[in-house]
Amino acid sequence: MKAIGYLKSLDISHQDSLIDIDLPTPTPTGRDLLVKIDAISVNPVDTKVRVRAQPENGEHKVLGWDAVGEVIDAGDQAQFYQKGDKVWYAGDITRPGTNSEYHLVDERIVGRKPESISNAEAAAFPLTAITAWELLFDRLGFEQSTSADNAGRQQLLIVGAAGGVGSILVQLAAQLTDAVIIGTASRPESQAWVKELGADYVIDHRKPLSEELKRIGIDSVTHVASLNATEQHYDEIVESLAPQGKLALIDDPQSPLDIMKLKMKSISLHWEFMYTRSMFNTDDIEKQRDLLNSVADLIDTGRIKTTLGEHYGQINADNLKRAHANLESGRAIGKIVLEGF
DSSP: OEEEEESSOOOTTSTTSSEEEEOOOOOOOTTEEEEEEEEEEEOHHHHHHHHHOOOSTTOOEEOOOOEEEEEEEEOTTOOSOOTTOEEEEOOOTTSOOSSBSEEEEEGGGEEEOOSSSOHHHHHTSHHHHHHHHIIIIIISOOOOOOOTTTTTSSEEEEETTTSHHHHHHHHHHHHHOOOEEEEEOSSHHHHHHHHHHTOSEEEOTTSOHHHHHHHTTOOOEEEEEEOSOHHHHHHHHHHHEEEEEEEEEOSOOSSOOOGGGGTTTTOEEEEOOTTHHHHTTOTTTTHHHHHHHHHHHHHHTTSSOOOEEEEOOSSSHHHHHHHHHHHHHTOOOSEEEEEOO
């Protein structure tokens, strides 16, 4: 089968940073599905792993996690899917990735592809949707409710609301909770985008968050989702959180966070890493399948919109190198998708 991999961690400008290769087609066993890949998207995690993870035993390392495809075979213990089913998922960071014609994945972290959107549009969703859903409901502890009786009792500040995870998180919070949603964005076009997605307010994270909140009449918030540059905003986040509030983050702070600053307000700190369930085969691993199916329902009923940014053409080394370079530049807008071999 065709695949794209690397033998050594190199700068993306190097001709061998990602190369076209041929690998044996794997055979599914147990609860694995063998999926024929139709479309993938490229995420910051792809670039981070390429730089940090050296291949072992002289074998090519294949990256890629977001995928949409068709089940063509299944292991003898598979229960949920059969040949011909269209599926989507974000994979397992401990296993070979989706930058290949065929891919093995545990069915418990696989959902049904939404019927109302294309393969390319669907490929933009899984990783960010899983991250946003787990952050909102599993880490921050929101309950799914849109009761008028509870409206406004909780306030969610989303730092970096215009990004990949933020764009889904705003929509999920707006559709499934009764919280007041405050998103941060710095440019007029990104502020308009966050508002369009369902945020009640949009503030500028280039200014002190506590002052921006007071400008819109909010003294404090009960929950904060910090999606990027947490170390830059940390003091303002602590200042803005109400006593007994909750802070959840997904990024990799460049400097250590002083958790003692959380003590006086009894603020709780939560990490969200969407690969935890698959890495450790947790007892609740099937929740990823369930939530992907829930997101598919939201898409098919028109309540959630895609965050597809650019389509880079076929899945090959040259196009993947362009995608990695764009992500590393920090100029990417929306998700980068590739389709077909």
